[in-house]
Amino acid sequence: MDKLYISSPANFSFSECTWYLDRGYDDCGHRVRNGRLLKALRVGGKDLLVEIGEGVGGLDVTMLHGRADERTRELLAAYVREWLDMDRDLTPFYTLLQRDKRLAYMCEEYKGLRLVGIVDVFEALAWSIIGQQINLPFAFMLKRRLVEKYGTSIIYNGEVFYLFPSCEVLAAASVEDLRLMQFSRSKAAYLIRLAEAFAKGELSREKLMALPDRESRLQALMKMKGIGVWTANYCLMKSLRDPSGIPHGDTGLMTALTKHKIIKERTELSKIDRFFSRYKGWESYLVFYFWRSLSEKPERAIGPAPEAGGRINSHFPGARP
DNA sequence: CGCCAGGAGTGGA
DNA sequence: TCCACTCATGGC
Numbered sequence: 341m342d343k344l345y346i347s348s349p350a351n352f353s354f355s356e357c358t359w360y361l362d363r364g365y366d367d368c369g370h371r372v373r374n375g376r377l378l379k380a381l382r383v384g385g386k387d388l389l390v391e392i393g394e395g396v397g398g399l400d401v402t403m404l405h406g407r408a409d410e411r412t413r414e415l416l417a418a419y420v421r422e423w424l425d426m427d428r429d430l431t432p433f434y435t436l437l438q439r440d441k442r443l444a445y446m447c448e449e450y451k452g453l454r455l456v457g458i459v460d461v462f463e464a465l466a467w468s469i470i471g472q473q474i475n476l477p478f479a480f481m482l483k484r485r486l487v488e489k490y491g492t493s494i495i496y497n498g499e500v501f502y503l504f505p506s507c508e509v510l511a512a513a514s515v516e517d518l519r520l521m522q523f524s525r526s527k528a529a530y531l532i533r534l535a536e537a538f539a540k541g542e543l544s545r546e547k548l549m550a551l552p553d554r555e556s557r558l559q560a561l562m563k564m565k566g567i568g569v570w571t572a573n574y575c576l577m578k579s580l581r582d583p584s585g586i587p588h589g590d591t592g593l594m595t596a597l598t599k600h601k602i603i604k605e606r607t608e609l610s611k612i613d614r615f616f617s618r619y620k621g622w623e624s625y626l627v628f629y630f631w632r633s634l635s636e637k638p639e640r641a642i643g644p645a646p647e648a649g650g651r652i653n654s655h656f657p658g659a660r661p
Numbered sequence: 662c663g664c665c666a667g668g669a670g671t672g673g674a
Numbered sequence: 675t676c677c678a679c680t681c682a683t684g685g686c
Contacts, residue, residue, distance in 0.1 A: 468667085475666040478684050524682045526670075568669050592667040631667070 342403035344413055345395060346420055351430040353452025354394045360456055363635040365476055368484040368502055378404075380494045380501035381459075383415035389494045389501050392420065405494045425454040425581070433622045437629075440618075442600045446629050455628045457578050461545045462538045463504045464579035465561075468571045469530050470523075485521040486510075507538035530566025537564060545580070554582050577624035584623045586616060596630035 348354070355375070362372035370379040376393040389405035401420060408416065421427055434447045458464035470486070471479040490505035490513065511532060518528035537543040543564070551557050554576060561572040570589045577585030587593065594606045603611050619626045 469669095471666095472668040473666065474668090474682075475684060478666080478682095481684090522683065526681060530669085566669070570668055574667080587667070589669095590667050591665080595667090627667095634667090 342406075342408050342413070344401045344417055345398050346401060346417055346426065347398040349426055349429070351434070351452050352424075352426060352454065354392075354399060354424075356450055356453035357424050357456055360453060360632060360635075365480045366484065367480055368487050369504065371501070378501065380405075380503045381416075381419060382503055383419050384412050386412055387492065387494060387503060388412075388416065389496050390416065390420075404496050419459055422581075423457055423459050425457060428454070430454075430625075433625050436619055436622060442602065443629075446633070450629055450632055453629070453632060455577070455625055457581065459579065460504065461543075461548065461575065461579045462507050462534070464575050465534055465567065465571065466504070466510070466531055468574040468578075469527060469534065469566050472527070472566075472571065482521065482523060486518075489517075489521070507535040510535035511539045527566070530564075534564060534566065548580060554584065557582075577627065582624060583621050586623045586627060590627070592631055592634055593627055596633050599633070600630075 358372045358375070358377050361367070361370055361377065370377060372378075376391050378389070378391050380387065380389045382388070386406055386408075388403055388408070391402045391404055393400050393402075399420065401416065403416075406412075430452075437443045437447050458467060466486075467483060470482050474482075487502045487504060490509050491502040492505075493503065494501045513532055513535075515525060515528040515532065518531065519525060523531070534543075541547075543560075548557050548560060551560060557576065557580065558569075558572045561567050561575060562569070567575075568589075570587045573585040573587040574590075575585075576582035577587070594603075597603045597612065597615075598606070602615050616623050616626070
């Protein structure tokens with residue numbers, strides 16, 4: 341069995357990361373079971389299924405599917421470090437949090453939580469378009485339908501693991517196809533156009549990173565129909581790893597700011613700016629920790645593991661009158 | 662039934 | 675530049 345080991349940095353908590361990934365939504369992009377994280381992913385043109393578990397002083401990564409040469413192993417290690425943001429020193433962030441009585445609790449409560457990212461830029465943008473203005477359970481359901489119809493899959497022990505669809509495949513989909521899955525007409529059009537842009541190479545991680553600064557990256561992203569301020573910043577913080585992305589207009593963020601008594605009304609934009617100005621260089625992390633704060637840490641229901649096969653038969657709506 | 666969800670585009674003042 | 679309106683549907 342192909343295995344590799346990734347040593348953990350200080351202030352890294354695998355369990356905090358997996359808790360976030362398994363915080364109660366039906367995310368088809370990965371699975372958490374018995375403290376281990378399973379994910380199908382693509383590196384260097386190869387589809388792999390990996391299991392990540394906690395070892396002594398680091399993470400044990402096991403390849404359940406796919407054989408890895410030396411280069412693939414390197415790319416896989418880099419993927420995991422990137423996904424869980426393991427190459428970052430959180431000390432300055434925690435120092436800033438400690439200064440605010442309202443937020444200091446986060447240092448203990450979420451200690452070691454990393455900004456769990458979306459490594460693939462196309463996936464990050466597609467996901468954020470899907471999630472615009474709808475509640476998260478519905479957004480995850482839409483994503484699952486899209487992935488199960490257009491994504492490739494790996495079967496392991498009778499269980500299906502999906503990879504997010506490629507831009508080429510999604511570019512060939514039609515608005516009508518997506519409408520049947522309950523995407524709005526405009527969202528369907530945005531997604532397909534985005535897929536075309538990536539398929540043609542008009543947009544890519546390389547092109548975005550080649551731009552001089554984050555302002556120009558925001559502008560480049562927002563030229564796409566369906567990508568506004570929120571989506572562009574979401575992409576910056578979750579995929580391009582910009583430390584200062586603030587998804588302005590995010591309702592979850594507003595809720596968290598209100599709960600923490602940082603603002604009273606959602607219209608106090610200048611107050612929000614002033615607040616974030618104390619966290620220069622850590623805005624993305626602060627937003628992520630705020631999102632984390634919106635999910636309570638429940639006594640997880642201890643039940644039987646999901647039956648083998650997973651949820652491969654999502655409910656599709658019937659034709660509407 | 663009404664309002665809100667980890668928004669964005671459009672059209673009119 | 676700044677509204678109001680529209681899109682879609684699930685959850686509460």
